Amino acid sequence: MARPVLRRVGAAEEPRPRVAHLDRDRRLVEAAQRDPARFEALYRRYLAQVYSYAYYELGNHHDAEDATERTFLSALTNLHRFEERAQPADGEGASTFRVWLFRIARNAVANQRRAERRHPTAPLEAAPLIADPLDVEGRVQARDEAAAAWRAVGRLPGDRRRALVLRFVDEMSTAEIAGVLGRSEGAVRVLIHRALRAVARQLREEGS
């Protein structure tokens, strides 16, 4: 939970202090910077998010685990470099640590891709596993629909796909996605809008 704090922002233009929201991970990050053993709390908090991002990008569990491992090892050994830059515009509950972590994850995934020389164009293998916990007939259709949606996302160009995964899977704000992808918020909004239109078109063509 973000803690509101009074902070003077741009004193020349704004004579009154404005309420800003501190990075919600601030306490954990500071503890981990003092004692690396405390990094575990951040690891547990973000493991599924980083792993999901890597999985949707790489398309298989093995590569996703490799990228996840590299991401967290890199974050731990470089935590002293991290500087919190929370801004009011980031919104309630935003985390600049999460943005930093996902920038590392994005690089780890890119390196993995370079090493493997392949792209996630094939349908993701986990689709049946997700929609199939107690396979009953009614779930088969849901599983097929999920696979079609994932195929449509997998066919998007790089940043459109990443923006959708960060928005829907990791539930990031537009500001956070902009931080991860190194784009403006306006550009991210347009990116996501276009990506959704492309997915809609793709699903329509598939008739699903």
Add this chain to the structure above:
Amino acid sequence: MTFAGRDALEVDALRTDRYLESLLAAHERRAADAPADPDLDPSVRDAATRLGRDLVRLHPSFRFEERLAARLAQVAASMRLPAAAGAEGVTIGLLPPALPDADVDPARDPDDVDLEVQAGLQAIPRPILIGGALTSAALSIAGAAWVAWRRSRPPQTRLD
């Protein structure tokens, strides 16, 4: 694209963004859908609803989670080591190529980073303490020599 067209696109993108905000908030409340701007493109709305339902978050296996947790704990312990006894020693790089490169900001855009430097992300030597270990070894040898010298001396007898 004309200015008018660009403006229209940005307005549509803003509408989509607002809908996604309310959709994701609705998911937190476990609601199926969220109210949408009537001007929002219905195909975009349907696609967003669909992805909100089908793009689920995944969790790695428990085995992987615990293995990585143990690895991180090990690395964290080695990072704390310089503060412990023997920290006065110098660190030198030895095997194995496992940890990320401390000289490269891991959050930098890969396009901005020399590929050879980036390759170092996979290969950094593990630092080890050597000065303290040498001191400790030297003391042990000196101790052993002193004990040997003592034993080689004939026992002194008292002259009283």
